[in-house]
Amino acid sequence: MIKSANGDKLAIKQKDVKLNGWAIESRIYAEDPFRNFLPSIGRLKRYRPPAEGTLSNGAIIRNDTGVYEGGEISMYYDPMIAKLCTWGEDRGVAINVMKEALDSFELDGIGHNIPFLQAVYDHDRFERGDITTAFIADEYPDGFMGADPNSGHMRKIAAVCALMHDITEHRAAEISGALPNHARHIPDEWAVQIGELNFTADINGERGLRTIVMDNPEEDKAAIEMEVMTAWKPGQELVRAYVDNEAFTFKNHKCAEGYRVWHRGCEFKVAVRTPRGAELAKLMPIKVAPDTSNLLLCPMPGVIVSVLVEEGQEVQDGQALAVVEAMKMENTLRAEKKGVISKINAAAGDNLAVDEVIMEFATE
Numbered sequence: 001m002i003k004s005a006n007g008d009k010l011a012i013k014q015k016d017v018k019l020n021g022w023a024i025e026s027r028i029y030a031e032d033p034f035r036n037f038l039p040s041i042g043r044l045k046r047y048r049p050p051a052e053g054t055l056s057n058g059a060i061i062r063n064d065t066g067v068y069e070g071g072e073i074s075m076y077y078d079p080m081i082a083k084l085c086t087w088g089e090d091r092g093v094a095i096n097v098m099k100e101a102l103d104s105f106e107l108d109g110i111g112h113n114i115p116f117l118q119a120v121y122d123h124d125r126f127e128r129g130d131i132t133t134a135f136i137a138d139e140y141p142d143g144f145m146g147a148d149p150n151s152g153h154m155r156k157i158a159a160v161c162a163l164m165h166d167i168t169e170h171r172a173a174e175i176s177g178a179l180p181n182h183a184r185h186i187p188d189e190w191a192v193q194i195g196e197l198n199f200t201a202d203i204n205g206e207r208g209l210r211t212i213v214m215d216n217p218e219e220d221k222a223a224i225e226m227e228v229m230t231a232w233k234p235g236q237e238l239v240r241a242y243v244d245n246e247a248f249t250f251k252n253h254k255c256a257e258g259y260r261v262w263h264r265g266c267e268f269k270v271a272v273r274t275p276r277g278a279e280l281a282k283l284m285p286i287k288v289a290p291d292t293s294n295l296l297l298c299p300m301p302g303v304i305v306s307v308l309v310e311e312g313q314e315v316q317d318g319q320a321l322a323v324v325e326a327m328k329m330e331n332t333l334r335a336e337k338k339g340v341i342s343k344i345n346a347a348a349g350d351n352l353a354v355d356e357v358i359m360e361f362a363t364e
Contacts, residue, residue, distance in 0.1 A: 022094040023087045026102065030079035032111030033144040038300040039079045039327035040111030040354075044071050046237070048106035049082060059097040060087040073110055075302055075326045081112065091129070095121055103249040103263070106238055119147035119265030147265030149195060156248055157268060158192040159212045159226050160241045161259050162201035164252075165190060165272035168234045191278030193258075193271040200275070257281075294361045296333060298352040302326030306348050309359070313341050322346075322358055333358070 004010065031037045047069040054060050065082035073079065086101055088094035102118050120126050123139065136144075166186070173184040192199045202213040208229060215223035230241035234254075241248050250263035258271040273281060305323040309315055315335045322333045339361040346358045 021087055021089045022091045023085060024094045024098050026084040026098060026117050027080060027113075028082040028084055028105070028107070028117075029113045030073045030081055030110050031113050032300075033113050033116035034146070035111065035299055036143055037113070038111075038331070039075070039302075039329070041073050041075050041301045041326070042110045044069055044073065044107070045109035046106050047071070047081075047108075048238075049084065050101040050104045055097065057093070058089065059093055061085070061097065061101050062087075076328070079327050081107070092127075095127065099264070100247070100249065103251075104238060104240070106251060108237075115146065115262065115265045115267070116144050117265075118263075119144070122147060122150075122264050146267060149266050149268075150264070151197075153263060153266075154194050154197060154268070155199070155214055155224065156226070156243045157250060157261055157263060157270060158194045158197070158199045159201060159214050159228055159243065160230065160239060160248065160250075161194075161252075161261065161270045161272055162190045162192050162199075162212060163203060163210055163228050163230060163241075164232055164234075164239065164259065166203050167232065171234060187274060189275060191273045191275050193273075193278065193281075194261075194268050198278070294339075294363050296321055296335075296358045296361075298324060298346075298354060298356045298358055299333070300324065300326045300331070301353050302331070302351075304346050304348050304350045304352060304358070305330060307344060307346065307359075309341050309344075311341050311344055315339060315341065324352070 029037075030040045032040050044067060047067060049063045049065065050061055052061050052063055062085040063082055064085070067073070067081055073081070084098070084101060084105065086094050086097040088097055099118070099121050102114055102121070105114055107114060120135075125131060125135070125139070132138075169186045173186055178184075188204065189200055189202045192201050198216060198218055200215045200217065202215070204211045204213070210228050212226050212228050213223050214226060227244050228241060230239065232239050232241065237251055237253065239250050239252055250261055252259040252261045255269070257273060258269065261268045261270050271281070302324040303326070305325050307322045308320050309322075315321065315338065317335060317337050319335045320332050321335055324331050324333060341359055342362040343360040344358070345360070346352060346356070352358070
């Protein structure tokens with residue numbers, strides 16, 4: 001660019017530029033797609049991008065980045081984290097390699113746009129190439145809420161999570177120091193709940209390749225037998241498995257009664273219980289989420305630039321209430337409905353975390 005600006009001639013001509021395969025670039029950003037792509041800040045608790053290099057099919061993965069695990073994403077700079085690139089002999093290969101690369105991209109500590117990228121690459125319009133600059137507005141007019149769950153993927157996740165739980169239980173049973181004649185019995189059948197689906201997973205075989213019979217008693221369909229193999233160990237967040245001899249990768253966090261799983265733009269709570277535990281779980285009351293409709297919450301970590309209202313003031317729908325600065329951008333927060341300000345909890349210059357209360361409205 002400098003030489004061109006200086007009037008120097010390029011060393012090559014357009015005819016020397018040859019097309020060779022297909023390349024795709026995914027820009028990984030510290031932006032939360034579930035919050036209308038608002039910037040996110042914090043420490044990278046986990047940053048482990050996919051391995052770079054040439055794959056067995058000739059495809060290539062490259063990751064251009066300047067961050068590291070333990071580093072800080074601040075509010076003062078551009079929120080880009082990495083440029084993940086894949087190359088293949090054609091567009092289909094490049095897309096599939098990108099899907100697999102994003103599946104294995106471990107990134108924790110901040111909100112990021114990997115789920116959105118996964119949803120786009122899995123979208124049939126994108127795979128067909130039927131896209132324009134209006135793609136996001138057309139497909140997500142009310143904002144991105146996650147990809148549509150794939151029932152086949154959900155069944156695979158349920159099977160692998162059942163095996164993960166089985167591995168964990170067998171490991172716990174081998175802990176030394178147990179009382180004699182009190183060997184722990186590990187059942188072969190587990191009840192798995194993922195979303196609104198319920199399965200029974202009957203696990204057969206020893207260590208290594210396992211046969212898992214997945215049945216959904218609530219569906220009038222025959223049970224499906226799946227061959228599952230994984231080298232996963234308890235505590236690992238990235239799960240690499242082979243289901244019916246096909247690679248299947250997802251990320252997980254251990255939680256009460258099971259795992260929280262992220263795969264292809266979807267997030268699932270997967271509960272793995274004994275059949276009796278599943279029966280009792282149906283009797284548990286559902287916790288009601290707190291009502292925050294009378295609060296103005298900070299939508300992102302940032303600095304309060306100004307508060308535009310006072311306590312006791314009546315505000316109208318759409319009226320500007322406060323301005324928050326983050327990632328070099330000012331964001332105006334507006335009232336969603338008519339109301340009266342009862343309390344202001346923040347002032348100009350305050351640094352707020354996400355979801356901190358800026359002001360409260362009087363309840364009717």
